[in-house]
Structures are given as C-alpha cells and as structure tokens.
Amino acid sequence: MSAPGVRHGLLLPNAGYYADPARLVDVAVRAEESGWDGVFLWDHLMFARELRLPMADAWTVVTAILARTTRLRSGPLMTPLARRRPWKVAREATTLDHLSAGRLVLGAGLGAEPDLDFGAFGEPAGLQIRAAKLDEALRVLSGLWRGTEFSHTGEHYRVDRATFLPTPRSTDRHGHPAVTIWSAATWPAQRTGALRRAARFDGVAPMVRDDHGHLRGPEPAELTAMLTRLADLAPEQSPDRPYEVVALDSSRPGTGQAADRTGLLAAAGATWRIEAFDPWRRSPKELTGWLDAGPPDNDRRAV
Numbered sequence: 001m002s003a004p005g006v007r008h009g010l011l012l013p014n015a016g017y018y019a020d021p022a023r024l025v026d027v028a029v030r031a032e033e034s035g036w037d038g039v040f041l042w043d044h045l046m047f048a049r050e051l052r053l054p055m056a057d058a059w060t061v062v063t064a065i066l067a068r069t070t071r072l073r074s075g076p077l078m079t080p081l082a083r084r085r086p087w088k089v090a091r092e093a094t095t096l097d098h099l100s101a102g103r104l105v106l107g108a109g110l111g112a113e114p115d116l117d118f119g120a121f122g123e124p125a126g127l128q129i130r131a132a133k134l135d136e137a138l139r140v141l142s143g144l145w146r147g148t149e150f151s152h153t154g155e156h157y158r159v160d161r162a163t164f165l166p167t168p169r170s171t172d173r174h175g176h177p178a179v180t181i182w183s184a185a186t187w188p189a190q191r192t193g194a195l196r197r198a199a200r201f202d203g204v205a206p207m208v209r210d211d212h213g214h215l216r217g218p219e220p221a222e223l224t225a226m227l228t229r230l231a232d233l234a235p236e237q238s239p240d241r242p243y244e245v246v247a248l249d250s251s252r253p254g255t256g257q258a259a260d261r262t263g264l265l266a267a268a269g270a271t272w273r274i275e276a277f278d279p280w281r282r283s284p285k286e287l288t289g290w291l292d293a294g295p296p297d298n299d300r301r302a303v
Helices: 021-033 058-068 086-099 127-145 193-199 220-233 255-268 284-293
Strands: 007-012 038-041 073-076 105-109 150-153 158-162 180-187 203-209 244-249 272-276
Touching: 007 021, 021 038, 021 058, 021 284, 038 058, 038 105, 038 272, 058 073, 058 086, 086 127, 105 127, 127 150, 127 158, 127 193, 180 193, 180 220, 193 203, 193 220, 203 220, 220 244, 220 255, 244 255, 255 272
Parallel strands: 007 038, 007 272, 038 073, 073 105, 105 180, 180 203, 203 244, 244 272
Antiparallel strands: 150 158
C-alpha cells in the first residue's frame, strides 16, 4: 500500500545525547539528502528533572537547520506559547520564515511538562491559564503578522499600535501574511477548545491519551474520528491550500510495514507521517539506520 501524497518527517528530542546542536543539524542535513521532508524538534527548557539532562534550545537549532538545508521543513513541535512573549515569537518566526523561504513550521501547544517548563520558573502551570494565554498569544501573532497597525488589550497581553514589518513571506489558508502554524490537540477531547483552535490555523497534530495518561500518536481509526469532529468545527477549506494533518508515529515497523502503515494513516486523512524518535527506547545507531533508509516511499529520494 503506497501513499504518494503523504510527506515524511522525523521528530527528535533536544535533550540528552541530542542536546549537541551540531549533531542535530548534521542529522537534519543527512535527512534531507535521504529524501525526508521534515525534521522537527521538541521544545523544552528541562525534561525529566531527576535525570538532569543537558538540553539544546530548539529555536536556535531550528535556525541552524533551516540555514543548512534547502528543501527540508523544520520547526518546534510543540512550542508552549504561554511561556513566550508573543511579539518576540512573531518577530523571530517572521525572520526564520524569510531565512528559509517559507519552510518554518511553528507548532503551538499547551506544553507537555508544565511543572518543569512553567512551574520551575514561577510561571503559572495550570491548564486553564495556559490555554487562555495560548489562545490570546495566537491572536497577537496573527495581528502582528498582518503588517498593519495592531492593538490588543487582553487578560494577559497588551499591544499598543504596533506595526511589524516585514510581513512573513508565507500566507495562511485565507491569504493573509502568516507563518505556518500546526496546532496540538489531544483526543479523545473532553472539551472542544483544542480542536476549535486547530481549525483556525494551518494544520493539526493530534495526540491520544491512553488509559495510563501517556500520550501517543493516533491509530488510523482514532485519526478518522478526530477529523470527523474537527470537520464540524473547521471553516471552509481552500482547494489551493490543503489542511495539514500530522500523524505522529513512534511504532517504527519494518520498511515494508512502515509503507503499509503510512497508507492506512493517509486513508484516514493524514498528510504527514512524522516518526517520533524516543531516545529512551531507541539508540543513535537506529536513528542512523532511519536516515540512511530514508522515508518509506523512498522513490522520492533527493538527487
């Protein structure tokens, strides 16, 4: 089973062995040469406190990746926007959008380690306040990216007659200047806030919470169910700009099985399959094998 319309990416940690920024950039360059479409990074300040892992700054490494590649898409999956100043993110993202000729992807979410990325530094870690700040920050980003005078007075952020130029060279699905945003969403959804948020932007990266509270990528049937619900909330789709559906997958079966699995995810609605590399279960040698093998439909290998 093949899925020629699906793009293939890798999601790498910015911790431990992969805290070396040069190593991450080398992986990305090698991935592009082998035909992969994207290399994306975690965005954590700390991870697993008791392990005292070294970390690399995701945005700095993404900058280097985009500067060293010509085709690959890259970005943080996911940046917890509630711990960032949105105007600073707006400026940084626009600069990277120009540097990369539109290849930056801004993954935006609540953050998976609130006690570390928020609480350890005195930032509010509660779910509701992080969600409120995320939604407000996204409104500020969209407003600043238009390139016209923008003001905003909200519960968490205030902008007074700011004009940000240049605008991003990329546009959103409605034709407005904007950096590409993929929004995180958890399924099953007790509330529709995350899905409503994802429906407003360029793509969704769903995760499923299992019976033990752990997050994983969706199975095809789960992806279908989530997209059915999302379709009820999404605005009309542009035929010239497909909505991106990002299926994170950490199963890594054999090459033939991976192609079959890609086909099943594509049939469920996925436009990207991103293999999440787990450094606690996989060795650097295995990642080298992934890179050398290329994506499952490796007839698209770069020349």
